Amino acid sequence: GKTVAAMRFVAELSRVRRKKTGKRLRIVCMDPKQDWRGLARFVEPERFRFYSMGNPFFHPLYFNPCKIPRGVIPQIWIDAMIGIYCRAYGLLERGKQLMAETFYSLYDEAGVFDAYGKEGWEEKVHELSASVTFTKAYQRMEMYKRQMDDGTSAKGRSGNDTKDAYARLLERLSAFSRPFSIEHRLFGTSDGLGVDDIIGDDDVTVLESKGLEQTFSNFIFGVITSGFYRYAIAQDGGYLAPNQYETVLIIEEANEV
Secondary structure (H helix, E strand, C coil): CHHHHHHHHHHHHCCCECCCCCCECEEEEEECCCCHHHHHHCCCCCCEEEEECCCCCCCECCECCCCCCCCCCHHHHHHHHHHHHHHHHCCCHHHHHHHHHHHHHHHHHCCHHHHCCCCCHHHHHHHHHHHCCHHHHHHHHHHHHHHHHHCCCCCCCCCHHHHHHHHHHHHHHHHHHCCCCHHHHHHCCCCCECHHHHCCCCCEEEEECCCCCHHHHHHHHHHHHHHHHHHHHHCCCHHHCCCCCCEEEEECCHHHC
16 A cells, blocks of 8 residues: 555645745656556646656666766766665675776766866766766776786786676676667667756656666666766755756665665
8 A cells, every 4th residue: 555655645746836936846756666657647648757767668768877967076976876886786895996997987088077177067078978888888898808818908917806806797797798688778878868867847757667687777776866866966956946846756665776
């Protein structure tokens, strides 16, 4: 009965308008099952948005976790994304260091750090960071590992611990090497949306992850929820800013995230 009660509560919230501003609430439901799509019965069709994160053939969400939301400091976004991934997959400090080394080099090559701090950097960083993907990170790490194995690494000789750390990372990132995988098709492309692209205005949005591998689902939910928060504090006034909407975030089966 918890989900039914929560859905009825959210259906009522969707009708609320603030007396002072006349604004409705922005509502985002993160659903690892298939329950919250039922909100479509209670919300105006033009306001309801549904995305599948686990089915490429039914209203798929193309989302790039590496795309930095407008106004978020690049270093803060990159470090948070890497930290969430390492926690989800149980990677130790060495894995986090190697991921940071790889991702920072990709963002640097994309021109993200050169653009940061200059006039209009919020939009520029958002656009440039789209070229960085987990697929590219996998390919870069695979190249590093191959160079270490054949002794051609520009970094000189590497110990077995570094090689083993790369091997563990590549094993966990291997889904991005398969063109047919959900991870690659929906989350490993530069055409994917950023967090601030999917958050919407005063919409009611359902993000359904049924079909995603559990650990990867935890990572994606973690990045999105973290991204909502980081995008909010990047605004002057947060979600109470004149161009924003008060936001309700529902996480079904939150104990699994």
